[in-house]
Amino acid sequence: MKKIAIGLILASTIVTAGCNTTASSRNLADAKVSGQDLAQQVCSICHGPDGNSTNPTFPKLAGQQSVYLVGQLKEFRSHDRSDPAGYQYMWGIARHLTDKQIAELAAYFSAQKNIPGPSRNPELEAEGKQIFTHGIAAQNTPACATCHGPDGAGNGIFPRIAGQHANYIEKQLGIFKNTGQRPDGAMMKVITHNITPAEVKAVAAYLATL
Amino acid sequence: MKTNRHYRPSESNITAPSCDYVKSALSIMRLIRKSNFGQLIIGVAALFSLLLSGNAHAVPAFARQTGQNCLACHAGGNFPELTPYGRLFKLTGYTIGKRTIPLAVMGVFGSTNVKGPTPTGPGHTATDGSLTFDTGSLFVAGKITDKSGVFAQFTYGNYANTNYILDSGDPSTGHIGSDNTDFRYADQLINGDQNFIYGFDINNNPGVEDVWNSTPAWGYNVVPISTGFAPAALPIIDGGLAQQAVGAGAYMYWDKTVYAEISGYRTGDGVYSFMTQGNGQQINIKGENPYLRLALTHDWGAQNAMVGYSYFDVNEYVPGMQNLTNHYRDNTIDFQYQYLLDPHTFTVDVTRTNETINYGDAGSAPDSINSLMAKATYTYEAKYGAALEYFNISNSSNNIGNTNSNYNPSAIAGEFSSQTGTEGWTPEVFWLPVQNVRIGVQYTMFNRVDGVATGGADAINGKASDNNQVVFYIWGAY
Numbered sequence: 001m002k003k004i005a006i007g008l009i010l011a012s013t014i015v016t017a018g019c020n021t022t023a024s025s026r027n028l029a030d031a032k033v034s035g036q037d038l039a040q041q042v043c044s045i046c047h048g049p050d051g052n053s054t055n056p057t058f059p060k061l062a063g064q065q066s067v068y069l070v071g072q073l074k075e076f077r078s079h080d081r082s083d084p085a086g087y088q089y090m091w092g093i094a095r096h097l098t099d100k101q102i103a104e105l106a107a108y109f110s111a112q113k114n115i116p117g118p119s120r121n122p123e124l125e126a127e128g129k130q131i132f133t134h135g136i137a138a139q140n141t142p143a144c145a146t147c148h149g150p151d152g153a154g155n156g157i158f159p160r161i162a163g164q165h166a167n168y169i170e171k172q173l174g175i176f177k178n179t180g181q182r183p184d185g186a187m188m189k190v191i192t193h194n195i196t197p198a199e200v201k202a203v204a205a206y207l208a209t210l
Numbered sequence: 211m212k213t214n215r216h217y218r219p220s221e222s223n224i225t226a227p228s229c230d231y232v233k234s235a236l237s238i239m240r241l242i243r244k245s246n247f248g249q250l251i252i253g254v255a256a257l258f259s260l261l262l263s264g265n266a267h268a269v270p271a272f273a274r275q276t277g278q279n280c281l282a283c284h285a286g287g288n289f290p291e292l293t294p295y296g297r298l299f300k301l302t303g304y305t306i307g308k309r310t311i312p313l314a315v316m317g318v319f320g321s322t323n324v325k326g327p328t329p330t331g332p333g334h335t336a337t338d339g340s341l342t343f344d345t346g347s348l349f350v351a352g353k354i355t356d357k358s359g360v361f362a363q364f365t366y367g368n369y370a371n372t373n374y375i376l377d378s379g380d381p382s383t384g385h386i387g388s389d390n391t392d393f394r395y396a397d398q399l400i401n402g403d404q405n406f407i408y409g410f411d412i413n414n415n416p417g418v419e420d421v422w423n424s425t426p427a428w429g430y431n432v433v434p435i436s437t438g439f440a441p442a443a444l445p446i447i448d449g450g451l452a453q454q455a456v457g458a459g460a461y462m463y464w465d466k467t468v469y470a471e472i473s474g475y476r477t478g479d480g481v482y483s484f485m486t487q488g489n490g491q492q493i494n495i496k497g498e499n500p501y502l503r504l505a506l507t508h509d510w511g512a513q514n515a516m517v518g519y520s521y522f523d524v525n526e527y528v529p530g531m532q533n534l535t536n537h538y539r540d541n542t543i544d545f546q547y548q549y550l551l552d553p554h555t556f557t558v559d560v561t562r563t564n565e566t567i568n569y570g571d572a573g574s575a576p577d578s579i580n581s582l583m584a585k586a587t588y589t590y591e592a593k594y595g596a597a598l599e600y601f602n603i604s605n606s607s608n609n610i611g612n613t614n615s616n617y618n619p620s621a622i623a624g625e626f627s628s629q630t631g632t633e634g635w636t637p638e639v640f641w642l643p644v645q646n647v648r649i650g651v652q653y654t655m656f657n658r659v660d661g662v663a664t665g666g667a668d669a670i671n672g673k674a675s676d677n678n679q680v681v682f683y684i685w686g687a688y
Contacts, residue, residue: 024357024397024398024399024400025356026302026305026306026307026356026398027305027307027308027309027353027356028276028277028306028307028308029307029308029309030308030356040398040400040405041302041306041398041400042306044400044405045294045295045298045299046294046295049400049402049404049405050402054509054510054511055294055509055511055512055550055551056511056512056551057512057550057551057552084552085552087279088278088279088281088282089278089279089282091277091278092273092276092277092278092282092307093276093277093278095277096308167512167551171552
């Protein structure tokens with residue numbers, strides 16, 4: 001059995017080395033590998049094959065605005081986006097991607113269907129919906145829906161926030177508010193200036209179910 | 211050596227997954243090995259400057275290949291325990307990323323101190339209480355083709371030769387040997403939202419190809435200078451054939467749910483000896499010896515869990531007795547749970563092995579070994595961590611009075627003449643000042659050693675608590 005296995009390994013290796021096929025390649029520095037192959041072979045491990053990730057460390061990419069995805073991948077590639085999870089996981093992934101691959105990756109994930117999370121705390125989510133729809137006038141916090149759309153699906157550079165993991169939303173709002181690690185989100189720094197942790201929790205809980 | 215065939219002495223634990231830098235670090239370490247404290251401090255400072263001078267994102271070979279931080283693959287940055295992504299990185303043949311120079315180095319400094327008076331108890335060494343350079347490893351690790359890769363470790367054990375134990379011997383005779391090695395070819399087929407990974411593997415330590423940390427090869431006492439389990443007789447799956455046998459096999463992982471593997475192990479001699487050399491007298495096993503592995507896994511939210519089973523069936527030749535073999539059958543069930551969401555990482559591993567031994571010499575009754583190991587680990591911000599390990603290992607002694615007994619010089623087949631049950635706890639705290647350096651303290655408390663509980667004593671190991679041992683370590687990789 002072992003001889004068979006060794007034979008298979010050697011044969012497979014030789015065949016693979018001898019071919020120029022890039023199907024199912026996990027090579028992140030080969031411009032010939034398509035965005036779809038990279039999405040399925042590499043990105044899917046954390047973000048899910050359909051862009052609906054399981055662990056909230058990794059954002060759901062399904063149904064995300066392709067313009068936004070292109071922007072983020074380029075920000076990772078240029079190191080302009082430097083939030084901890086961003087550089088820990090994504091700088092390496094994005095470092096050799098070509099513009100073409102980035103466009104293909106964005107097209108792949110934006111075409112997937114977002115699966116929102118289940119309702120866990122209706123009261124908190126209702127509070128979040130209020131902020132999402134109407135903002136908080138008393139502290140000049142505008143409604144999320146103004147830019148992200150009434151259904152939270154986003155538009156161009158404004159990302160989809162509907163159906164995103166609550167924990168991811170909370171962390172990103174904290175990064176916008178407290179750091180300069182996402183310069184592309186300068187607008188969000190102003191918007192989140194007066195928002196409280198309780199309000200962040202509420203709006204994130206709502207968005208996860210939207 | 212046969213007497214303690216499965217005995218894993220703490221300091222010579224070069225078969226455990228270990229880490230080190232070699233090259234420049236080695237020269238520093240050699241310099242300070244027998245030096246005084248002042249020189250040691252200089253050495254440590256030099257080592258740190260070596261580490262800190264590097265790019266924070268340029269850690270060992272795999273990280274250079276993916277460009278990612280350690281914590282992408284290691285749970286809470288706590289090497290060697292893998293995250294779901296780290297497991298997939300391994301199962302897909304170490305191929306994610308770009309091909310780079312596949313070299314990395316690792317080093318361990320440490321200090322051990324045993325509670326009991328010398329020379330009682332295992333673990334006492336000529337270097338008790340001194341901070342010493344323990345092991346250094348060179349890794350050849352990385353992507354070979356788009357579908358194949360390698361993880362190969364070679365370890366220099368500064369005290370790898372055994373006669374330094376107890377009588378001090380000559381502590382200067384370290385040597386280098388093959389450590390854990392794993393060659394893979396793998397592919398991943400994706401259809402819609404389902405995926406299927408399959409691969410082939412050649413390795414030199416049964417279980418080292420596994421991706422969960424509830425396997426003996428990766429789960430317990432992974433810090434190379436760890437105390438270990440004192441004189442307990444361990445099942446053969448627990449390092450008994452590490453760097454002695456070579457196996458090849460095939461595996462599949464379906465939809466991140468079902469993992470199955472079948473491998474066959476044979477003696478690591480002849481053309482395979484590059485994977486086993488430098489590890490003492492060759493242990494010979496008869497023909498092909500099967501290893502089977504099944505695991506069910508599930509991810510939900512920030513959590514994931516695995517329930518697994520493995521079976522290892524080995525016929526091992528008794529040294530000096532032509533054609534006489536002992537037959538070991540190991541049934542293991544294991545469990546792993548992980549919670550991974552910054553800033554918290556919490557993991558639990560539990561491993562239960564039952565080994566049945568049928569001796570080759572007529573007249574010996576079968577024996578068995580039961581081992582239970584469990585470990586919980588928490589890290590905060592991938593920087594501060596604590597762990598608690600429990601171990602309880604016991605064996606039958608069905609051949610008391612047999613002239614072939616274990617501790618009798620005339621023993622020919624390694625039967626156990628006595629109950630050598632060992633039980634204890636190892637709490638540990640550690641700190642990762644940078645992602646590729648871990649500094650920690652462990653304290654191993656023995657409730658029972660060699661079948662003797664705390665308060666009792668036996669001729670070989672003294673009181674159980676005399677074996678208690680504190681270990682301080684600095685473990686880094688570059």
